Amino acid sequence: MPSSLSHSIRLALCMALVFLQLSGTSGSLLNCHKMCICASNIVSCSKMNLTTIPTALPKYTAVLDLSYNDITRLRAEWTTYKLPQLHNLLLSHNGLHFISSEAFIYVKQLRYLDLSSNNLRQLDEVIFEPLEHLEVLLLYNNHISQIDRTAFSGLNSLQKLYLSQNKVSRFPLELVKDKSRLDNLILLDVSSNQIKVLPTQELQTLPAWIKNGLYFHNNPLLCDCELYSLLAHWYIRKLNSAQDFRDDYTCVMPGQEKKVERVFELNNHMNCSSFKEANEEAYLEQTLTLPCDTKHRNMSKTWVLPGNVVVSPGSNQTAKVLKDGSLQISPIREEDSGNYTCYAISESFNETLYIKVTVHNFTLNGNGETLNTAYTTLVGCLASVVLVLIYLYLTPCRCFCCPGHSKSKSHHEDSIHSSMLSATPTHEDLATKAELNRHVAFIDPKDLQGQNGKVNPNGDEDLDEEALQGKDQRKKSVAESISSVFSDTPIVV
Structure with a gap:
């Protein structure tokens, strides 16, 4: 029995060693x-x-x-x-x-x-x-x-x-x-x-x-x-x-x-447009926040205003640095326009960012319409000045001072020769406008044959009954030629 027991023990130990080797592998x-x-x-x-x-x-x-x-x-x-x-x-x-x-x-x-x-x-x-x-x-x-x-x-x-x-x-x-x-x-x-x-x-x-x-x-x-x-x-x-x-x-x-x-x-x-950094725009009395958007997180940031003025904590400046490092300007003024600089510093990296700010000289609500009205008024004034200069220096001489013309003829000119201001001239209007000291010279209708606005498209000149009786020699105009002043071609002398 002892020998058989020892043999069993030795066998068990061998199997354990083999198992350990296999398990190790x-x-x-x-x-x-x-x-x-x-x-x-x-x-x-x-x-x-x-x-x-x-x-x-x-x-x-x-x-x-x-x-x-x-x-x-x-x-x-x-x-x-x-x-x-x-x-x-x-x-x-x-x-x-x-x-x-x-x-x-x-x-x-x-x-x-x-x-x-x-x-x-x-x-x-x-x-x-x-x-x-x-x-x-x-x-x-x-x-x-x-x-x-x-x-x-x-x-x-x-x-x-x-x-x-x-x-x-x-x-x-x-x-x-x-x-x-x-x-x-x-x-x-x-x-x-x-x-x-x-x-x-x-x-x-x-x-x-x-x-x-x-x-x-x-x-x-x-x-x-x-x-x-x-x-x-x-x-x-x-x-x-x-x-x-x-x-x-x-x-x-x-x-x-x-x-x-x-x-x-x-x-x-693909004709893609080149990228450009967008500048900041603001209006009077607004609150503007400028980000210091750095490549690294948790950097120490310092802002410098236009004119190399450093933003310091506790100052009475309208600009102040927020907790996240951005710069807040409130209320913004016109003199706040310019280049702003953010200096970001860490233990291993430094970065500098530039932002250009443009402040418009009016508030966002209400004054924009006033600006447009002022611009329109200015344009109207300039146009009026030009018209006055044309009237003063580019109008022809009065007919009574022109040689070879009688005063009476100037009072009986046809509507085509006497006025360009009426869209639908009548004989009554001609009498009134003859009193005005405004005269514009026109090409004689006979010289306008073949052009737009000629007196008679067919080239015939018909006289009305008054002309046949010798009272006035007014030409009978076609309806199209007198419906608007822009249908004639004036030449300013």
């Missing part, structure tokens, strides 16, 4: 001497052909590197106890295609998570919600085509999100705008995806410190002038997202050929 138990490298609080198990995450990880582990293995599923039980010190978890290049919604409940202190270069196809809702301290999330080079709108909810500390080289077809605007935005996000990379349309107007209204880290190059964007204006503005502001990848921003031209052009050359291909 499969990654079930942590072995810092064979499958991983343990250096203080760093555990590196990279390139060890592991199919599961080793168990019995030290609770003091701060960095866990499991990259370049064959771990295809990240289950909830990959760790059964809390790892409160773990802040870096690397799982890239594993063929990972499944992540449990409870995979991160025991590692809530993570600040850096690398899931890049795997086979992830979708991001479910609230998958990263426990990671409230996460700052960097790497998801590039996967096959992600679907992202739930709440997939990144709870990541209140997230600063950098890399989603490039996936199959994303919609720009995740909710991450940078409105109530669902991530307040601390300063970098969002969705380059090399399948995004065709951008919310250009919404992106243009974002603060510069957000736009500075928005990367969307190498997408099949549709070409239009709004896209060109957006990137041209960012390039002028020297934003990193536009300057670093200037030649990689391309778009697809409309048409059947689907020709690809560089966005910064659309002003040549």
